[in-house]
Amino acid sequence: MPVHIPVLLTETVEALAVRPGGRYVDCTLGAGGHAAAILERCLPGGHLLGIDADPAAIEVATARLATYRDSVRLVNDNFAKLGEICREYDFAPVDGILFDLGLSSLQLETAGRGFSFQIDAALDMRFSPAQQLTAADIVNGYSEEELADLIWKFGEEKQSRRIAPRIVHSRPLRTTFDLVKTIERAVGPRRGRIHPATRTFQALRIAVNQELANLEVALGQAVELLHPGGRLVVISYHSLEDRIVKQFMRRESTDCVCPPGTPVCVCGHKASLTIINKKIITPSVSEVQANPRSRSARLRAAERIILAEERFRIVSRPSYMAVDIGGFGYLFLRHEEIGPDFTRAHPEASLTFSGRAD
Numbered sequence: 001m002p003v004h005i006p007v008l009l010t011e012t013v014e015a016l017a018v019r020p021g022g023r024y025v026d027c028t029l030g031a032g033g034h035a036a037a038i039l040e041r042c043l044p045g046g047h048l049l050g051i052d053a054d055p056a057a058i059e060v061a062t063a064r065l066a067t068y069r070d071s072v073r074l075v076n077d078n079f080a081k082l083g084e085i086c087r088e089y090d091f092a093p094v095d096g097i098l099f100d101l102g103l104s105s106l107q108l109e110t111a112g113r114g115f116s117f118q119i120d121a122a123l124d125m126r127f128s129p130a131q132q133l134t135a136a137d138i139v140n141g142y143s144e145e146e147l148a149d150l151i152w153k154f155g156e157e158k159q160s161r162r163i164a165p166r167i168v169h170s171r172p173l174r175t176t177f178d179l180v181k182t183i184e185r186a187v188g189p190r191r192g193r194i195h196p197a198t199r200t201f202q203a204l205r206i207a208v209n210q211e212l213a214n215l216e217v218a219l220g221q222a223v224e225l226l227h228p229g230g231r232l233v234v235i236s237y238h239s240l241e242d243r244i245v246k247q248f249m250r251r252e253s254t255d256c257v258c259p260p261g262t263p264v265c266v267c268g269h270k271a272s273l274t275i276i277n278k279k280i281i282t283p284s285v286s287e288v289q290a291n292p293r294s295r296s297a298r299l300r301a302a303e304r305i306i307l308a309e310e311r312f313r314i315v316s317r318p319s320y321m322a323v324d325i326g327g328f329g330y331l332f333l334r335h336e337e338i339g340p341d342f343t344r345a346h347p348e349a350s351l352t353f354s355g356r357a358d
């Protein structure tokens, strides 16, 4: 079976600031390499919720993480439903959330999945067999215009307008090698380091799995799930993903996002994150030598900050409140104890839960 080597492993665990007793979500479990390293550092007392859309990944990770089984919950689902999944398993708030985007070596190298232009297989490319749309549906069903746009938008392929008509004229295309030959007929055989089919395959995979849309949706949910002080870490592998992550973190670490030149803020946006690494983290030369697939990896990390309104939100109904002391635990206090003296002494406290004491 192909082996997946986790990318930027030490850097990821450090960026997540994994600590014993913490709760972590790995949204892209894969073969469980990052998950195992997180579990190593969060035990005793820690827990990990792992998500993957691919049932084959869940199977591999279940075996790999068997020794941690009491501290792990693995879920076969799409991370676009991150908030819903965490609520269902009562797994929030959390101390860290990881996205290691794209596909694993397991998926790339398994015959029959259709992700690799080096292995002849049906044009599938779905992360999950529950998804309807396959790469074959796109190459055989989209108009020339739609195909050219898709290959340009998701593959940043400059030759998209030469490749699309060739695909249309070569239909039906059934296998990855049918597609590779069609692309080579359109743009010529490999000349440089990059195979001419690379970008078209990337575009189809992104479209089949709605990768960019799912990422945008999940990032917003991730921030909501983090404790103050909790970390969001994202490893991306191409510029389209990285741009989404960069823009998201930039926006969420900015108080006002009004268009430049707006005289007075009208958006009311408040920062919920602070960026941890101003400079993106990339693999060392030795990591790239040992694992060439890591070469395009870029890691970005941010920390959840306490919003002003979260800090002293007082709910009137109950007779006591649980006060979250900046992620270090809860203080149970009666209403009358939470006066100006308390809030002055504990500016880091946020009042997050309330209920009846008796």
Ligand SMILES: C[S@@+](CC[C@H](N)C(=O)[O-])C[C@H]1O[C@@H](n2cnc3c(N)ncnc32)[C@H](O)[C@@H]1O
Pocket: 004, 005, 006, 007, 027, 028, 029, 030, 031, 032, 033, 034, 035, 051, 052, 053, 054, 057, 077, 078, 079, 080, 100, 101, 102, 103, 104, 127, 214
């Ligand atoms: C690069 S691999 C992760 C490898 C993993 N970090 C490890 O150490 O083994 C990415 C994984 O994310 C999964 N994935 C991608 N998009 C997903 C989504 N929207 N929802 C759930 N899983 C997704 C893929 O199926 C794949 O297994």
